[in-house]
Amino acid sequence: MFFLSPTMLWVLLAAAIPIIVHLLNRRRHRTVKWAAMQFLLKASRESRGKKRLRHLLILTCRALALAALAFAAAQPVVGGFFGLGAGKPDLIVVVLDRSASMESSPANFGHSRREIALMRLKGALKDFSGSRVVMIDSASGQAQEVPSPQVLDELTSTAATDTRADFAKLLGQAADYLLHASGKAEIWVVTDLQAANWHPEDALWETTRAALTTLPQPPRIRILSVAGKDSANQAIRTLSARRAGDTLVLGLEVVRTDEATQPLTLPLSIQLDGATLTDSIAISGQRLQLEKTVPLPPERENGFGWISLPGDGNPRDNVSYFAYGPARPVKSLVVATTGEAATYLGLASAPDGFAGQSAAVSSADQLPELSDLSTLFWAAPLPQGETARDVQQFLERGGQVVFFAPPGDDSSSFLDLSWNPTETSPPEQYWILSQWERGDGLLRDSLDGSPVPADRLRAILRRTPTGDASVLARWDDGETFLARKIVGAGTLWMVATLPDYQWSNLGDADVLLPLCQRAVVAGSKRFETGRLTEVGTSLLSPSASRIDDYPHRDTAEPRFLAGVYRSEDGPLAVNRPTEEDLVGALDPAGLDLLLDGTDHSLFEDNRTSASDALGRPIWQALLVAMLLLLLSEALLCLPKRTPATLATPRPLTRA
Known part of the structure; x- marks a missing residue:
């Protein structure tokens, strides 16, 4: 219950007035014992209890009527x-x-x-x-x-x-x-x-x-x-x-x-x-x-x-x-030494029949300008020095970088990520990819629900990534195959083997092609952000017209509204x-x-x-209750009617 005028609750003290008057009236009368009254008291003793109950009801009605008035004045609301x-x-x-x-x-x-x-x-x-x-x-x-x-x-x-x-x-x-x-x-x-x-x-x-x-x-x-x-x-x-x-x-x-x-x-x-x-x-x-x-x-x-x-x-x-x-060409860069890995990555990042896509191969120490690239495929030791700063800026601006396990020794780190030493599978055995996220990442199911056949992947050599990154795919022994780290508006990926048949069969198109193409598409979106944004971003000027x-x-x-703006x-x-x-x-x-x-x-x-x-105001109901209480008090105060048989004198008769 909520009172809109709670100060009016002080009026509740008025409910004590009838009780105080009653107590004061009791003190005004003194009891004097008189022998002749004993007979009258004895005659009325049987009806005294009824009279007391009637007086208490009258007193209660008066007090409750004043209390109802006080509550109504305070305007209670329930809800x-x-x-x-x-x-x-x-x-x-x-x-x-x-x-x-x-x-x-x-x-x-x-x-x-x-x-x-x-x-x-x-x-x-x-x-x-x-x-x-x-x-x-x-x-x-x-x-x-x-x-x-x-x-x-x-x-x-x-x-x-x-x-x-x-x-x-x-x-x-x-x-x-x-x-x-x-x-x-x-x-x-x-x-x-x-x-x-x-x-x-x-x-x-x-x-x-x-x-x-x-x-x-x-x-x-x-x-x-x-x-x-x-x-x-x-x-x-x-x-x-x-x-x-x-x-x-x-x-x-x-x-x-x-x-x-x-x-x-x-x-x-x-x-x-x-x-x-x-x-x-x-x-x-x-x-x-x-x-x-x-x-x-x-x-x-x-x-x-x-x-x-x-x-x-x-x-x-x-x-x-x-x-x-206007149409914009999608460019990718493969950073790797000449060999199978560089060849397969170049084919998967710009395959025949994919209009507008191109890929170049470069070494890490001769890195070209990255501003017009969508994706970096890196099969070399992790970048260091100025190269690391350029790659980090590329990531922060929305680019995609996919690091593959590098051949040779590499104990360096990049953004708190590094590679474990190279491992060789037991004789006549392979590491098999058994767990991967089907709804997220580069190995997710296609839009029509078709899965990537990642379970066909077999590896003889691997280098598992280590550091603060989310794991999206694992080998059958629980070790990491694919990890992801968000860097600014871009994404860094780490793949624990190479598309080289001395390492694995990742060079087969059934796994490498969807993996690379999803990275390329995600990287090309950084050039589309100038055309697609959300309400509340700074890309829309206050004076822009719809x-x-x-x-x-x-x-x-x-x-504050969605639409197309100039x-x-x-x-x-x-x-x-x-x-x-x-x-x-x-x-x-x-x-x-x-x-x-x-x-x-x-x-x-x-x-x-x-x-x-x-909330529902109930002060009207309290006023109705007050009127009913006053009416009840008035009815109780009416004098008791004397039966007609007692009021009519009986005629005298002679003996």
């Missing part, structure tokens, strides 16, 4: 969101989640979670007329005074966006605002509790908790989670847009964000430079990655478009944008952040851990009516 309140706050800071995931709608509900939350807030805040309301939205992060709860859904700062949210940062901003505010304050957090927006692993939470708990008047934090089962929903995302001659290769991902598991066929619409293409896809699990090849208009250097799915439970994730520029004509009715600022280098495709498609909510235990030490409470709102209030 899960308000919980046990401590009075109306002077300031309410509303932290509103405007991320793309808030546009999803609960099942059998005609509004998005953001719209439901605004309806709830409007109903709750109208009872806080004496409190100042300030809103911090997740898109801008700016504090804004709310002139009236009734205009909440009309503000630009509450409109739908394609942004992410960072609650560790938002609650820290709320604490900074309260540091300069006076009076009692509360923080109301409106969210769908998507775990990706709360970043539980973020070290910033420690600073945020300290900022909230060390305020002069630590605020109460109320969290409204707009819960409920999700409507059926599928999200589409553009992973890459790569030009290959006169065609555009689109790397796409479709994610089912609901809990449905049955196979589903979806119509696909591709809009490219004003032309519309239609297709369909079949998804049987929760996630599907695929490629679509689209012919490009002749002699067209720049262009853009979008790919969309039918409307469903979240309209914000039904479309993804792409842009393309040039796509996808039908929308957005009222938020353009910098930039200095041509069209720029801006999409919602990747984490907005991640499924999974933060559980109450996780929330308690993040807000440990603060006065917080969680209310999961899963009601089916958008007009339901967050």
Whole structure:
């Protein structure tokens, strides 16, 4: 129960007035024993208990009527969101989640979670007329005074966006605002509790908790989670847009964000430079990655478009944008001494029939300029000195480097990674690749689900990598075959053998070709980042204008919306952040851990009516109860009627 005017609870003391008057009246009378009264007392002794009970009921009705009046004056509100309140706050800071995931709608509900939350807030805040309301939205992060709860859904700062949210940062901003505010304050957090927006692993939470708990008047934090089962929903995302001659290769991902598991066929619409293409896809699990090849208009250097799915439970994730520029050759460099390894790596990195791909061979001490390369295949001792610095910069800028076990002695290290000494398998035995990640890395299954036949790999010689890297494949004795380390925007790979038949059969195309081509494709994407970005990145200037004509009715600022924008280098495709498609909510235990030490409470709102209030005022019911108590008191005070047979005198008769 929450009291909007808790100071009026002092009126409860008035409930003691009838009791005090009763006690004072008892002291006014003195008992004088009189012999003639003994007969009357004896006659009325049988009805004395009934009279006492009647007087106690009258006294109780009077006291309860005054108590009901006091409670009604304090304006109590009951409801899960308000919980046990401590009075109306002077300031309410509303932290509103405007991320793309808030546009999803609960099942059998005609509004998005953001719209439901605004309806709830409007109903709750109208009872806080004496409190100042300030809103911090997740898109801008700016504090804004709310002139009236009734205009909440009309503000630009509450409109739908394609942004992410960072609650560790938002609650820290709320604490900074309260540091300069006076009076009692509360923080109301409106969210769908998507775990990706709360970043539980973020070290910033420690600073945020300290900022909230060390305020002069630590605020109460109320969290409204707009819960409920999700409507059926599928999200589409553009992973890459790569030009290959006169065609555009689109790397796409479709994610089912609901809990449905049955196979589903979806119509696909591709809009490219004003032309519309239609297709369909079949998804049987929760996630599907695929490629679509689209012919490009002749002699067209720049262009853009979008790919969309039918409307469903979240309209914000039904479309993804792409842009393309002039064709760019894909160059790779093989660093190795002349021999089988250099030959096979050159063939696998630029095979015949792969248009636009080329590969050169170089030694480590004559390394050319790396800025226009996509991938480095390194079958030599690890780079040192200035060469190491050049390779590290290449990685940080999005390049891919695949290190193969070097022949000869090499005890050097690079980025805290090194090679163990060369090992030879037992006589007439091989090391066999038995474990590898099928959904990630260079040996992952193809888009149609076909596996790479990595189990055919046999090795006589190997050098296993050591250092801080993730293992994605192992030999049959558990030793590492393939390791990965993320360096800036690029990736470093280490392969524990050589494509040389004195070492292994890695030179066979069935394993080496997909391994090298996936590295080449990943490396070439660093040249596409100028055409494909996410909302909230610095690539989009504040003055950029939107040039796509996808039908929308957005009222938020353009910098918070996905679309195709005009930039200095041509069209720029801006999409919602990747984490907005991640499924999974933060559980109450996780929330308690993040807000440990603060006065917080969680209310999961899963009601089916958008007009339901967050709390229910009950002062009207208390007034009705007071009237009933006063009426009962009046009825009990009525004099007892004397039967007519006792009031009529009996006639005298003669004896």
